[in-house]
Amino acid sequence: MCSNRCDYPQPTQPVHVFYCKVCTFPVEYCEFGSSLTRCKEWLSEDNPTMFDKFYSDEALQTKIGTLSLEAQAKLEKDTAKKEAKAEAKAEAAQKKKMASQVLIKRIERNKRKHVTAILGLEAFDIDLKKAAKFLAQKFATGASVTRNAQGAEEVVVQGDVADEVLELIESSSGVLKGVPVANCEVVEEKKKKGAEGGA
Amino acid sequence: MFKKFQPSTDISGQTPPKSSVQRSIRAAVLSQWKIEPETLEQIWPKKESLIHVKCREHISIYTVHNEPLFFQHFDGPIYPTLRLLHKYPYILPKVGVDRGAIRFLLAGAHMMCPGLTSAGGYLPPPDGALPAGAIVAVHAEGKEHAVAIGVTKLGTEEMKKVNKGVGIEIATHLGDDLWAVQTL
Ligand SMILES: [Zn+2]
Numbered sequence: 133m134c135s136n137r138c139d140y141p142q143p144t145q146p147v148h149v150f151y152c153k154v155c156t157f158p159v160e161y162c163e164f165g166s167s168l169t170r171c172k173e174w175l176s177e178d179n180p181t182m183f184d185k186f187y188s189d190e191a192l193q194t195k196i197g198t199l200s201l202e203a204q205a206k207l208e209k210d211t212a213k214k215e216a217k218a219e220a221k222a223e224a225a226q227k228k229k230m231a232s233q234v235l236i237k238r239i240e241r242n243k244r245k246h247v248t249a250i251l252g253l254e255a256f257d258i259d260l261k262k263a264a265k266f267l268a269q270k271f272a273t274g275a276s277v278t279r280n281a282q283g284a285e286e287v288v289v290q291g292d293v294a295d296e297v298l299e300l301i302e303s304s305s306g307v308l309k310g311v312p313v314a315n316c317e318v319v320e321e322k323k324k325k326g327a328e329g330g331a
Numbered sequence: 332m333f334k335k336f337q338p339s340t341d342i343s344g345q346t347p348p349k350s351s352v353q354r355s356i357r358a359a360v361l362s363q364w365k366i367e368p369e370t371l372e373q374i375w376p377k378k379e380s381l382i383h384v385k386c387r388e389h390i391s392i393y394t395v396h397n398e399p400l401f402f403q404h405f406d407g408p409i410y411p412t413l414r415l416l417h418k419y420p421y422i423l424p425k426v427g428v429d430r431g432a433i434r435f436l437l438a439g440a441h442m443m444c445p446g447l448t449s450a451g452g453y454l455p456p457p458d459g460a461l462p463a464g465a466i467v468a469v470h471a472e473g474k475e476h477a478v479a480i481g482v483t484k485l486g487t488e489e490m491k492k493v494n495k496g497v498g499i500e501i502a503t504h505l506g507d508d509l510w511a512v513q514t515l
Binding site for chain 2: 140141142143144146147148149155156157158160161164165194195196197198199203207210
């Protein structure tokens with residue numbers, strides 16, 4: 133850009149830290165995370181040179197530094213324990229996720245007008261605001277995120293789109309990806325109940 | 332500071348501060364860190380507005396292009412995020428903890444003097460001593476990159492003398508809930 137060597141002070145260029153794709157730590161800290169086994173697997177494939185730098189016998193020897201051998205052994209034991217714990221937790225979370233339900237409610241507003249309320253999407257890590265926007269665009273209608281009488285947040289779409297929503301989930305399109313269709317249920321809610329409206 | 336911090340519930344709003352406020356933040360950063368104006372300009376260009384992310388308990392996070400760069404408690408000192416420090420490690424003075432202290436640090440503990448004064452730890456020499464209340468990059472024995480950012484509770488010379496109790500209060504560390512948010 134600047135042809136004659138300018139004397140302006142130049143900004144310092146940032147250091148590029150090599151972060152672990154598994155635990156997000158700089159790779160030298162993977163040993164303190166809760167997924168060391170998976171971190172090592174990933175690194176040995178992704179960057180064998182780095183892997184050798186941190187996990188060769190020599191590297192393992194020097195890194196112990198001033199730590200006593202017992203303390204190092206304890207550290208390794210702790211890491212293994214932490215890892216097992218994290219795995220169990222992840223598994224439980226996954227199980228819970230797979231057991232949660234998504235409810236698609238067709239609610240009658242008056243004779244011909246309906247709204248469709250979708251509950252429980254958040255269990256599948258879906259951003260409700262984004263889902264509302266996506267659905268509004270898809271059906272060229274209005275959609276919003278509202279808190280229902282139970283205090284849970286739901287996506288409310290104007291119009292009767294329950295079956296279409298189910299189809300979208302089935303084809304796992306857009307932000308609705310990741311919701312198993314088997315966990316979804318469409319229900320009718322008639323106006324007669326009378327409890328509606330006030331919420 | 333970022334224990335049990337959840338962006339979905341702990342953030343109350345995001346607004347760009349007034350330009351006069353932005354100027355004073357820029358001035359504060361330049362005076363509190365060892366950073367050249369042109370490098371700060373590269374991180375946070377003058378034409379880009381900072382976004383003030385208001386969080387619970389008077390914590391403020393400042394972002395540019397959704398990337399958290401600084402944070403602050405009340406109107407205290409301005410800390411860089413750990414990711415920013417990793418990019419520009421020289422902007423803060425360094426202290427070091429020994430290997431034994433790392434796992435306590437990662438569990439959210441403040442750093443005790445013995446972990447800093449032991450053979451594996453590091454405190455600056457007397458002619459580079461730091462006063463109490465200095466923002467420091469906390470490094471770890473045998474590691475290249477900083478593991479945390481904190482503030483000294485005692486002067487570093489005093490830490491060497493007293494050698495007990497909390498020496499450094501940790502503001503953010505690797506793997507805390509601020510580390511977990513890469514964009515806001
Ligand atoms: Zn890792």
